[in-house]
Amino acid sequence: MKRRFNIVVDGKSVTVGDGQTIMDACDDAGVYIPRLCDVEGLVPQGSCRVCTVKANGHTVAACTQPAEAGMQVENDTLEIKNYRRDLVRMLFHEGNHLCPICEASGRCELQAMAYRLGISQATKYPYLQPVRPVDASHPDIALDNNRCILCGRCIRASRDVDGKNVFEYVGRGIHKRIGVNAENLAATDASIDDYAMSLEVCPVGCIIRKREGYFAPVGERQFDRRPIGTEITSPRGRRRSRPRRAQAQETGDGE
Amino acid sequence: MSRRKKRVATVSLAGCFGCHMSLLDMDERILDLLEDVEFDRSPLTDFKQFTRRCDIGLVEGGCCNEENVHTLQEFRNHCDVLVAVGQCAIMGGLPVMRNAIMHSDDPLRECLDEAYASSPRVYNPSNQIPNDPALPLLLDKVYTCVDVVKIDYQIPGCPPSGDVLYAALSALIHDRPPELDHASIRYD
Numbered sequence: 496m497k498r499r500f501n502i503v504v505d506g507k508s509v510t511v512g513d514g515q516t517i518m519d520a521c522d523d524a525g526v527y528i529p530r531l532c533d534v535e536g537l538v539p540q541g542s543c544r545v546c547t548v549k550a551n552g553h554t555v556a557a558c559t560q561p562a563e564a565g566m567q568v569e570n571d572t573l574e575i576k577n578y579r580r581d582l583v584r585m586l587f588h589e590g591n592h593l594c595p596i597c598e599a600s601g602r603c604e605l606q607a608m609a610y611r612l613g614i615s616q617a618t619k620y621p622y623l624q625p626v627r628p629v630d631a632s633h634p635d636i637a638l639d640n641n642r643c644i645l646c647g648r649c650i651r652a653s654r655d656v657d658g659k660n661v662f663e664y665v666g667r668g669i670h671k672r673i674g675v676n677a678e679n680l681a682a683t684d685a686s687i688d689d690y691a692m693s694l695e696v697c698p699v700g701c702i703i704r705k706r707e708g709y710f711a712p713v714g715e716r717q718f719d720r721r722p723i724g725t726e727i728t729s730p731r732g733r734r735r736s737r738p739r740r741a742q743a744q745e746t747g748d749g750e
Numbered sequence: 751m752s753r754r755k756k757r758v759a760t761v762s763l764a765g766c767f768g769c770h771m772s773l774l775d776m777d778e779r780i781l782d783l784l785e786d787v788e789f790d791r792s793p794l795t796d797f798k799q800f801t802r803r804c805d806i807g808l809v810e811g812g813c814c815n816e817e818n819v820h821t822l823q824e825f826r827n828h829c830d831v832l833v834a835v836g837q838c839a840i841m842g843g844l845p846v847m848r849n850a851i852m853h854s855d856d857p858l859r860e861c862l863d864e865a866y867a868s869s870p871r872v873y874n875p876s877n878q879i880p881n882d883p884a885l886p887l888l889l890d891k892v893y894t895c896v897d898v899v900k901i902d903y904q905i906p907g908c909p910p911s912g913d914v915l916y917a918a919l920s921a922l923i924h925d926r927p928p929e930l931d932h933a934s935i936r937y938d
Contacts, residue, residue: 591850594937595837595908606937615906615935617834617896622841624850624891641850722932
């Protein structure tokens with residue numbers, strides 16, 4: 496039996512289906528909540544916290560928080576926007592995000608998020624400039640950990656969709672990083688055809704598909720014309736919540 | 751009484767002069783701008799020193815050597831408003847690659863070795879690395895402008911387009927902060 500109820504997002508009523516999170520309900524209603532670690536087709540894990548909203552006065556991750564009847568949600572307020580800006584800034588400062596030299600520039604969700612949040616001014620944070628290895632051992636794939644934001648999308652894609660468990664988190668705190676389940680990527684059973692290696696999984700330029708770089712010219716890249724989130728806010732391109740999971744790769748119908 | 755023209759100084763530190771080229775990309779609008787602006791110390795005027803205090807300083811590039819640091823400090827001392835222009839000034843840009851991406855214990859040494867000794871395309875039988883006293887001393891790593899002095903505003907881009915620079919400069923000469931809309935913020 497399906498139960499439906501309403502929540503209020505920034506003063507606007509949004510209908511929620513049974514078991515939906517705040518983000519699922521907002522996606523269906525065409526209300527965009529910024530997110531980096533959550534992507535359609537994967538289990539949400541609530542780690543990047545860019546989707547932070549205030550629900551009944553408490554900050555929660557919209558991608559994992561189940562909606563409750565009558566919930567009052569603040570999404571597009573200055574306070575929340577400032578939280579998100581700071582979170583995205585910290586991601587930029589934690590790794591080595593050199594947009595001018597990055598092949599993912601223009602289709603990078605981290606960069607597009609910074610554009611959408613209007614980040615153009617200096618911050619109080621220092622650039623950590625960590626020294627992180629590059630794993631180019633695999634014939635078709637390279638991993639540049641300098642650009643990794645630890646969203647864990649590749650982990651979930653490899654585990655839940657490909658059934659391979661190629662990636663996993665290693666270490667804790669500031670030393671946390673993405674590891675592969677062998678000496679290097681070439682020694683794993685990773686393949687270029689894995690869903691985990693597809694362009695829609697890695698939000699930044701960490702997973703590099705060799706010999707495919709710069710396939711879209713400047714001006715025609717994914718976020719060159721439309722800011723990130725337009726696919727949810729524009730009525731035509733609106734997607735229903737999480738329809739595909741395992742068949743994502745086989746159907747090949749694109750977006 | 752006509753308004754005093756704003757004095758603008760510009761400099762390229764550890765940059766590629768791309769941001770200065772982009773400044774010229776505002777084309778004939780630069781003539782409109784010159785109604786309200788005069789350039790002081792700048793590669794455009796070829797003044798090597800400040801002639802007097804300036805209203806706006808535009809800095810391209812971060813600091814990779816001693817001289818860059820001195821120049822940047824001089825700009826801070828002589829300019830009311832200091833603006834970091836382009837990714838190199840803001841976060842180090844391409845030169846900052848030598849800090850971390852070399853994944854070496856001594857990144858500067860490895861960088862010089864690659865440039866002057868070990869690279870297969872280098873012909874340098876005496877293995878000389880330039881160290882003439884006239885050359886400014888290289889810093890241990892590349893520093894962003896914010897690391898060295900207080901920066902008032904940033905104009906991101908690699909380079910920022912002529913349109914963005916024109917909009918930002920127009921705002922600054924009318925004593926407004928350069929506010930960039932979504933379409934004007936670009937990091938590449």
